[in-house]
Amino acid sequence: KLFQKRRFQSPRVLFSTQPPPLSRDEQSVEFLDNADSLNRNIRSKREAHPVHNRGEYSVCDSISVWVANKTTATDIKGKPVTVMVDVNLNGNVYKQYFFETKCRNPKPVPSGCRGIDSRHWNSYCTTTHTFVKALTMESNRASWRF
Secondary structure (H helix, E strand, O other), X not given: OOXXXXXXXXXXXXXXXXXXXXXXXXXXXXXXXXXXXXXXXXXXXXXXXXXXXXXXXXXXXXXXXXXXXXXXXEOOXXXXXXXXXXXXXXXXXXEEEEEEEEEOOOOOEOOEOOOOOOOOOOOOOOOOOOOOOXXXXXXXXXXXXX
C-alpha cells in the first residue's frame, strides 16, 4: 500500500529491489507492479519512440544517472532531511533511487552555450533544482516529504 498511491509516485524517484536501467531508452521498464504500465495510451508510445531529429543539438550537454545511497537532502523549506536509503516491505528490501540530470560542462563551446549569440549575450549552463516527494526520516518516523 505504501507505493500504490498515485500521489507518492514520481518519474524521478524509484523504489526497486534491483538497480534501474542506465539508459533513457530503457527507462520505460518498471520494476514495481503498476497497473498503469499495462494501460499505455498512444501518446506514451509516441514519447517512448527514439527521436529522429538529426540536426538538433541541446543548448547544454547533460549527464543523467540514477543515484542510490543518497542519505541527506534539502527539503522545499530549505531544511536538511535524512533520506531513507533502504525500505523493508513484506520481507523485501527496496532501495530508493533518484534520477538526477546535471550539466556536463558549464560552457559547452568557448562562447558559452550553443545557439546563443555571444556578441549580444553572455551564457553558461547551470544545474537547477527540482523537488520530488521522497521517503524521509524525522524523529524515528518515516514520512513523505518534498
